Amino acid sequence: MLGAGGASGRRIVDRALAEGHEVTAFARQPSSLEIDHSHLTAARGDVLAPETLEATMPGQDAVVWAVGGHDLLRTLLHGQRRQRRLCADGTANVLRAMRSADVPRFLCQSSWGVGDSHGRAPAHFRVIVFRTLLRAELADKEAQERLVRASDRQWTIVRPSRLTDDPATGRYRAGPGLPFSVRAHVPRADVADLLVRELSERRFVRETVEVTL
Numbered sequence: 001m002l003g004a005g006g007a008s009g010r011r012i013v014d015r016a017l018a019e020g021h022e023v024t025a026f027a028r029q030p031s032s033l034e035i036d037h038s039h040l041t042a043a044r045g046d047v048l049a050p051e052t053l054e055a056t057m058p059g060q061d062a063v064v065w066a067v068g069g070h071d072l073l074r075t076l077l078h079g080q081r082r083q084r085r086l087c088a089d090g091t092a093n094v095l096r097a098m099r100s101a102d103v104p105r106f107l108c109q110s111s112w113g114v115g116d117s118h119g120r121a122p123a124h125f126r127v128i129v130f131r132t133l134l135r136a137e138l139a140d141k142e143a144q145e146r147l148v149r150a151s152d153r154q155w156t157i158v159r160p161s162r163l164t165d166d167p168a169t170g171r172y173r174a175g176p177g178l179p180f181s182v183r184a185h186v187p188r189a190d191v192a193d194l195l196v197r198e199l200s201e202r203r204f205v206r207e208t209v210e211v212t213l
């Protein structure tokens with residue numbers, strides 16, 4: 001689990017453990033995870049430091065990506081360092097390490113607004129949000145998705161609408177080409193449910209799907 005200490009990552013780790021998976025939590029600060037479980041192993045690493053991925057990859061069955069948090073607003077508000085090519089460069093490192101260690105499955109949490117979903121957003125939203133606040137992040141994610149789709153791994157790209165910290169509903173919609181409104185949102189816990197189900201159900205191998213309430 002890459003980005004295990006983040007808001008989505010923690011929920012994915014929780015859900016995976018609840019489903020009986022053995023989880024390796026890959027994070028820059030594993031102590032931020034605050035979960036103690038006999039099936040959980042912590043790995044300190046940075047997706048921009050390939051050697052940390054190479055050290056963690058052997059023996060894994062699948063990799064789940066929930067790394068991010070580098071949009072303009074959040075970096076300004078929280079004073080975080082901009083990592084302009086975090087998703088693209090990080091994913092290139094991940095895919096290389098997966099290939100070397102023969103790890104077959106990659107689940108990638110991307111975002112609504114990337115790729116063909118961009119054109120399905122209302123025009124004013126595209127202009128006000130996508131081309132301003134999220135411009136650099138979406139460009140990075142476009143490059144990330146291209147790398148994932150071109151890879152020889154068994155990948156699935158999941159594009160959530162706006163994420164919330166609300167409890168899971170179990171009533172989310174997931175599939176390719178969903179039309180979204182500007183108010184579309186989905187709890188991170190529901191996205192975690194979709195990703196963890198996908199590990200065993202494999203409904204969307206080599207597909208890009210959107211997820212929203």
Ligand SMILES: NC(=O)c1ccc[n+]([C@@H]2O[C@H](COP(=O)([O-])OP(=O)(O)OC[C@H]3O[C@@H](n4cnc5c(N)ncnc54)[C@H](OP(=O)(O)O)[C@@H]3O)[C@@H](O)[C@H]2O)c1
Pocket residue numbers: 002003004005006007008009027028029032045046047048066067068069070083086109110111112159160161162163164188
């Ligand atoms: N927010 C939304 O409404 C929304 C909507 C759709 C999609 N998304 C996407 O969903 C994903 C998860 O978002 P979120 O808000 O739930 O997560 P988040 O809380 O922002 O967590 C992001 C995680 O990425 C980690 N990270 C950042 N740089 C890293 C690096 N170089 N190496 C390893 N880990 C690194 C962070 O670690 P540290 O704790 O060390 O910083 C953090 O744990 C992101 O890709 C985001 O773009 C978000």
